[in-house]
Amino acid sequence: MTKPQPLPLFPHRHLLGIKGLSPIDIELLLDRADDAVAISRQSEKKTTSLRGRTQINLFYEASTRTQASFELAGKRLGADVMNMSVASSSVKKGETLIDTAMTLNAMRPDILIIRHASAGAAALLAQKVDCAVVNAGDGAHEHPTQALLDALTIRRALGRIGGLTVAICGDVLHSRVARSNIILLNALGARVRVVAPSTLLPSGIRDMSVEVYNTMKEGLEGADVVMMLRLQRERMAGAFVPSVREYFRYWGLDAEKLKHAKEGALVMHPGPMNRGVEIASEIADGPQSVIQDQVEMGVAVRMAVMEALLDPRRTEAGDAA
């Protein structure tokens, strides 16, 4: 038996998006996440790889699941985790993102997790602080850990990503999840489709390395994975689509529409779901749904990302400052 090789060093200081990651970088994070899944399934879930490290979760947008997932990931790695709740912070008093960042930076955290309603907020923060920054969603730009956890879920369920056909359905226009997934899935060699009413597709979508469909029947035809997106409540009534019932009729995932996909196709959703809007309950809770697996993989992927960014070999090499 050969001695296990140490994992290669992750070559980036921050995780601001999937853009900029090579397929090797992505596979490395997924491999690390596979190990983290095993840890999370033990009764003793605590490790020491981030012992003594400080993690700050800075969430400008309300998010129960992503924040909880990052918090749990940090704790399982042994880090000290602090949550900055926007409602009770100086953000409400008009302090800018940069001023908040500088203040937090002075507390010498090792890693900052940020979610913000504005595209580019994570990159802006990364310019101003000395520690690693993880983008937990910035406006309609990127949500890299979501794309990674989706990829991990697919890889574990179907054994591969290359060559699969993945249909991303719904509000692509406003979705950071869609952008990160389009980049990641293309990088790993999947065929990516988007399916949505044209009012929910961004300008230039045809040049974004995807096939564009406006009907679920055509878009889902032969798909291996059906990835549903959340439709924000304020976009349902009149502004982008006329009504919930019309949206569900044409773009909501129900048993009838799912029949067009490959038999046994995976059904995914980043959550939180609007049951009866973009997805029928029978499908969300049905045998093809891997939505709960996605939540489990989320913790594992976030453990993998933080471990990779705070790799002790990096500190020894002197490039962590």
Add this chain to the structure above:
Amino acid sequence: MSVTVFHNARIVDPSRNLDEIGTVITDGTAIIAAGSAALNQGAPEGATVIDCSGKAILPGLVDARVHIGEPGAEHRETIASASQAAAAGGVTSIIMMPDTDPVIDDVALVEFVLRTARDTAVVNVFPAAAITCGLEGKEMTEFGLLREAGAVAFTEGRKTIANSQTMRRALTYARDFGAVIDHVTQDPHLSATGVMNEGLFASWLGLSGIPREAELIPLERDLLLARLTRSNYHAATLSTAMSMQAIARAKADGAKVTAGASIASLSLNENDVGEYRTFFRLTPPLRAEEDRLAMVEALRDGTLDILVSSHDPQDVDTKRLPFADAEPGAIGLETLLSAALRLYHNGDVPLLRIVDALSSAPAKRFGLSAGTLAPGARADLILVDLEEPWVVHERDIRSRSKNTCFEGARLQGKVLQTLVAGRTVHQA
């Protein structure tokens, strides 16, 4: 009377279609002669003679779109600090936008600006007044009284009048006073959440786009109304190929319309936004390269009449934010000429046309006694080394705000000396 002779200069005077080596003679406040034949009588007795070999003399520039923070936001810019920046950039006359706090929509405010400029500014400051009270797009301001007080144009500043009836009445009423309506066209609904040019680049960045049609739709409306009312209309800051076609059609129809653009729209494109660089968040947004090229061509053929800096000082508190949360706008007084000279050095546009768009054309459009080296004119002129390379550094910026699109840019052509009414207000 102290006579100064600028000898052996390349004299570029678009008001007389003149680009030749010659001499400029001033009597201390006015120009006595300028051209190749100016020295035929020999230098006057006791004159100061300055050899300008290898340098150019241009009329002082006229910047028809300058936002200043006084009154209301003096931490960004005062009339005095803007005038220092202007002098350094070779701009001897500025038309100041009325979107201050309070808005310049009343005779007293026009008088305040003129008084403050007289006491603190080193260049000529011409106030533009609001078209509607408080820039609310509803009730017209007192065009007659404001003009008498010294307002040289009527504009809503950064805003577009949404109501077509209001626009029609303003154009009609302005005609009786010979006033120019100077208007930015950006449909407020179509551009509502937009922060940059609509397209693939914005989509990848997750930023909401402003389609070209947001500029064209109100522009076409205004051009139709300008034809209907036979009024003087100036489209202030256009940015697209489609807009240039619309202007060309209106001019061919004989409408009394002119077009302006910010130099940024001819120097930069949407790719300069890069990774959310907020100094490149502008209104109108930086467009695609095809649009930039069309704008350059329009400048060359005269469809685009006037170039402006759209000088818009913004502070750290309004720019050091995520892209969509930042205010649009960039300063530009100090880089206006050098950025425009890129088009000359590239061979895209002749020097005479560039200088025209920066001086004679705006002076003529807004009825200012400026933008010319004709004998008898006020001695507002600049001495320029057209070739000298320089790099824009934040530390050298005179403006109180530092939000330039040209930080670190290599430019060619530098203002060596700026004279306003014969007085040197800047010397490099």
